[in-house]
Amino acid sequence: MSQVATSRGRVGFIAGFLVLPLALYLTFVIWPYIQTFGYSFTNWSGQSPTFGFIGLDNYTALMKDEVFLGALWHNLLLLVFVPTLTILLALFFAFMVNAGGRSGAGGVRGVRGSAFYKIVYFFPQVLSLAILAVLFGAVYRSDEGGLLNGFLIGLGLVDPAHPVEWLNEPNLVLWCLLLVVVWHGVGFYLVLFSAAMQSVPKDIYEAALLDGAGRAQTFVKVTLPLLWDSVQTSAVYLGIAAMDMFVLVSTMTSGSFGGGPDHHSEVMATVLMRNFLYFGKSGYACAMGVVMLVLTMILSVVTLRATRRERIEF
Structure with missing residues (x-):
């Protein structure tokens, strides 16, 4: 039981140090990548909060x-x-x-x-x-x-x-x-x-x-x-x-x-x-x-x- 408690305490200690950095990384690094990927399928102008889904049109236009x-x-x-x-x-x-x-x-x-x-x-x-x-x-x-x-x-x-x-x-x-x-x-x-x-x-x-x-x-x-x-x-x-x-x-x-x-x-x-x-x-x-x-x-x-x-x- 003491070994199990020690193992859980170690995991909790490590997790406590990792939660905040991981949250910051997901918020300021991964999430902008996901947003960019999503916006690439739209006709977003950058100024208006509204935009429409246009599929692969942007990627097709890039090839031309x-x-x-x-x-x-x-x-x-x-x-x-x-x-x-x-x-x-x-x-x-x-x-x-x-x-x-x-x-x-x-x-x-x-x-x-x-x-x-x-x-x-x-x-x-x-x-x-x-x-x-x-x-x-x-x-x-x-x-x-x-x-x-x-x-x-x-x-x-x-x-x-x-x-x-x-x-x-x-x-x-x-x-x-x-x-x-x-x-x-x-x-x-x-x-x-x-x-x-x-x-x-x-x-x-x-x-x-x-x-x-x-x-x-x-x-x-x-x-x-x-x-x-x-x-x-x-x-x-x-x-x-x-x-x-x-x-x-x-x-x-x-x-x-x-x-x-x-x-x-x-x-x-x-x-x-x-x-x-x-x-x-x-x-x-x-x-x-x-x-x-x-x-x-x-x-x-x-x-x-x-x-x-x-x-x-x-």
Whole structure:
């Protein structure tokens, strides 16, 4: 009887701590998702409390919406390039600051000044995306005063009378935004990978060097397999970030909620917000939100399964 009473007391104690957080989570996280899913089947305008059920009409319209389909394509491009470039650069820099220096009496170590480099690389993470938009707005200015144009004009690669309009050129704008995201993210994942590398015994690197492995072989054969769990998690988070991009696109590009020029930098989030707040098509925007949710969940599952491999112990 005493064991039963103790078990019930333990369950009650745990339940007492879980009830309030679970209630808050259901109220402020799960319930809005359910509401959004329900509104996606209506013609709700967002202003009126009344609306009518229209079934799958919003989803059918999405498949014919050229702006939304173009935005989906842009998100898919970012989904490929943002995680790939960010992870590769972060892995390279993390390897250099932890094990890329010359081995000596102290064993394997990073390049000289590695502690300073970590601070420099991490610095973009302390800046908000709004501040980044202002900074890179100055970098991409379409006149001689822009940092990038001024540099290219100084080298004689660009005519001062016809500077490059980075954020107004249809073929360049999306790649300019991509560079901002990568520049912002590399420092965080460098620190993440550095923490993982520091848990790897230095003996492993020293054994690889004694066997005649070069830096490239050590990185591919030793570092990458031992950091695979961190790389897998990073790919999921960066993929989710690539499916968003609302802040940068809406603040750095032309048009209502961004997306210019002529929808060449459009992403699904900007199309959603424009329909919800500007066009008053809130039910239609909710359908876009459901599509984004489903795609993000599919992305996460596929990434985790595609990158799954046997865990390496050390």
